[in-house]
Amino acid sequence: MLHCPACGTDYEDRWRCPCGHPLEFDERPRPDRFDPDPREGLWAYAPFLPVERRVSFGEGYTPLVDAPRWDAGFKLEYVFPTGSFKDRGATTTLSRAVDVGAERVVEDSSGNAGAAIATYAARAGVDCAIYVPAAVKESKVRAIERAGAEVVRVEGSREAVTDACVDAVEDGEGWYASHAWNPAFFAGTATFAYELAHQRDWAVPDAVVLPLGHGTLFLGAYRGFRALVEAGWTDRLPRLLGVQATGYDPIARELHGEGGEERNDLADGIQIRDPVRREEILAAVEATDGDVIGVGSDAVRRELDALHADGFYTEPTCAAAPAGLRAYRERGVLDDGADVVVPLTGSGLKT
Numbered sequence: 160m161l162h163c164p165a166c167g168t169d170y171e172d173r174w175r176c177p178c179g180h181p182l183e184f185d186e187r188p189r190p191d192r193f194d195p196d197p198r199e200g201l202w203a204y205a206p207f208l209p210v211e212r213r214v215s216f217g218e219g220y221t222p223l224v225d226a227p228r229w230d231a232g233f234k235l236e237y238v239f240p241t242g243s244f245k246d247r248g249a250t251t252t253l254s255r256a257v258d259v260g261a262e263r264v265v266e267d268s269s270g271n272a273g274a275a276i277a278t279y280a281a282r283a284g285v286d287c288a289i290y291v292p293a294a295v296k297e298s299k300v301r302a303i304e305r306a307g308a309e310v311v312r313v314e315g316s317r318e319a320v321t322d323a324c325v326d327a328v329e330d331g332e333g334w335y336a337s338h339a340w341n342p343a344f345f346a347g348t349a350t351f352a353y354e355l356a357h358q359r360d361w362a363v364p365d366a367v368v369l370p371l372g373h374g375t376l377f378l379g380a381y382r383g384f385r386a387l388v389e390a391g392w393t394d395r396l397p398r399l400l401g402v403q404a405t406g407y408d409p410i411a412r413e414l415h416g417e418g419g420e421e422r423n424d425l426a427d428g429i430q431i432r433d434p435v436r437r438e439e440i441l442a443a444v445e446a447t448d449g450d451v452i453g454v455g456s457d458a459v460r461r462e463l464d465a466l467h468a469d470g471f472y473t474e475p476t477c478a479a480a481p482a483g484l485r486a487y488r489e490r491g492v493l494d495d496g497a498d499v500v501v502p503l504t505g506s507g508l509k510t
C-alpha cells in the first residue's frame with residue numbers, strides 16, 4: 160500500500176498523489192538483527208525492502224576499496240550489471256512493476272537510469288519505452304536499444320524530457336518506472352547504506368560525499384542509514400554531503416545563497432534544476448548536519464583524470480563527488496582526518 164505524506168491519502172498503486180506530492184510505502188516494522196549473506200546481493204536485505212524479489216541479475220555488494228590519493232574509501236557502484244548504481248533501484252522498481260501487473264513501463268532519463276530500467280524490463284519480459292534528451296550519449300542509447308526498449312528522443316531541456324514522459328504516462332502509455340518519483344526505486348538505493356555499514360562491520364563513516372541530481376542515491380543513503388539506526392543496528396547517521404553541477408545546483412544555491420554562473424555540462428547525469436524531492440533532500444541535509452555544494456567542469460575534469468590514472472575508469476558525472484570531497488576539505492567542512500566514503504556511480508565504458 161502507498162500513502163501520501165502530505166495529505167494522508169492511501170492508494171494501491173499510483174505514481175503521484177493528485178495533490179502533487181510523491182507517494183511512499185506504508186511503514187514496515189524494522190527487522191530484528193540478522194546476518195546478511197552477500198551472496199544474495201542487495202536482496203540480502205529483503206527484510207528491509209517493501210517489495211518481493213521478482214527481477215534480479217544478482218546485483219549488489221559492490222566493492223569498498225581504499226583510495227589513498229583522496230584519503231577516503233570508494234564504493235565502486237559502477238561495477239553493477241548495467242554500469243551504474245541505478246541498478247539498485249531498477250531491480251526493486253521492476254519487481255514492483257511485476258507485482259502490480261504492469262505490461263509496459265516508461266521512464267525518462269539522461270542515460271544511466273534508462274539503461275537500467277530497460278535492462279531489467281527485458282529481464283522481466285515487460286515492454287519498455289525510455290524518454291531521453293535528444294543529445295544523450297549514443298553509448299547509453301545503444302544500451303537501451305539493445306535491451307529491446309523504445310527510445311523516445313525529446314528536444315529541449317532535461318525538464319522537457321520529463322514533461323513528455325509524464326504526458327505519455329497520463330495518456331495511459333505505460334507504468335511510470337521513475338527513478339525520481341517511484342518509491343520502489345528509493346527502497347533499492349537504500350541498500351547502498353546497508354551494504355556499506357556491513358562492509359565496515361556496522362561502523363558508519365563520519366561522512367559520505369555523493370553526487371546529487373534528483374537525489375536518488377542521496378535520499379536512498381539517508382533512508383538506509385536512518386533505517387539502520389531505527390532498527391538498532393548502528394548508533395548514528397553519517398553526514399551526507401551532496402555535490403551538484405554548477406548551473407544545475409538549486410539545493411546549493413538555496414543553502415548558501417550563491418552559485419557559480421558557469422554551466423557544468425560535463426557532469427550530464429546530475430543536470431537537474433528542479434528535483435522532485437527537493438524538500439526531502441533539504442530535510443536529509445538538516446538531519447545529518449550535511450551540506451550541498453556545486454562544482455564546475457574544470458574541477459570535474461581534473462578529478463576524472465585522477466580517477467582514471469589510479470585505475471578507476473568512471474564516467475564524468477562520477478567525478479563530481481571526488482571533486483566535491485576536495486572542495487569540502489578546502490572549505491573546512493571536513494577535517495583532514497575525517498573518515499569519508501565516496502560512491503563512484505557510473506562506468507567510463509558507457510562514455
